[in-house]
Amino acid sequence: MDGTWTIGELADRAAAALAAGDSPPANGRVRDLPNERLIRWYTTIGLLDPPLGRRGRTALYGRRHLLQLVAVKRRQAAGRSIAEIQVELAAATDESLERIAELPPATGKEREHFWRDRPDISHRPATVTDYRTSRPPVVQGVRLGADVTLLLEASHLTDADLAAIASAARPLLDELHRRGLTRTAAPPRRSQ
Known part of the structure; x- marks a missing residue:
């Protein structure tokens, strides 16, 4: 429609x-x-x-x-x-x-050009982000496993950031797998 x-x-x-x-x-x-x-x-x-x-x-x-x-x-x-x-x-x-x-x-x-203009949200509750005075956060998705994605409000992630996130996420992925919340376990650690 x-x-x-x-x-x-x-x-x-x-x-x-x-x-x-x-x-x-x-x-x-x-x-x-x-x-x-x-x-x-x-x-x-x-x-x-x-x-x-x-x-x-x-x-x-x-x-x-x-x-x-x-x-x-x-x-x-x-x-x-x-x-x-x-x-x-x-x-x-x-x-x-x-x-x-x-x-x-x-x-x-x-x-x-509807995406370029910030809406007038003066009639909305104060808890809504005011897009007239601040930019909305950029959300990045980082795939941690086959069925797990981490969302971060970050404008840029480096390779080092991604490696650190993957390493820190390993215990979480293992626990999610043990509980049957994901289909796959954390990938094995890479030897360096």
């Missing part, structure tokens, strides 16, 4: 659209940026359509959901109650949602 997003991606897109718009400030009772819980609640009360489908257990949302979400937030920012918004948007067409949502024009860059 091209053009679909997870609930987190939908929240990020809605937050970006709301930040780019000229809507009046929130009235203090209204959460100005939508989050995943709010999106689920809006779906439950009928302000948002049900998800388009699923990929495994992950619900997928599309452009209409984005229009609905931003339109609801714009109406709330203008002081409308949820009941008034439900009546107005109950059977709204995409065209009327476009007019209310006032999404900024698409630049075409959104899909082409």
Whole structure:
């Protein structure tokens, strides 16, 4: 399903659209940026359509959901109650949602270079790494055995690092094998 997003991606897109718009400030009772819980609640009360489908257990949302979400937030920012918004948007067409949502024009860059931009995660909990101010850690995988891989947050590993890791991992691999948690024991030591 091209053009679909997870609930987190939908929240990020809605937050970006709301930040780019000229809507009046929130009235203090209204959460100005939508989050995943709010999106689920809006779906439950009928302000948002049900998800388009699923990929495994992950619900997928599309452009209409984005229009609905931003339109609801714009109406709330203008002081409308949820009941008034439900009546107005109950059977709204995409065209009327476009007019209310006032999404900024698409630049075409959104899909082409999505990996270059750091998402705005200001509405996310503080425990999430802030990709705007710090680079995410580089994770290296070091194969210790046929079915064991060690993941390290390291940007570069030398041959000496790899040899030291292999040597230090030998007792762990032996123990995992004794417990039946791996298919193979640690490789024999190389004579030097």
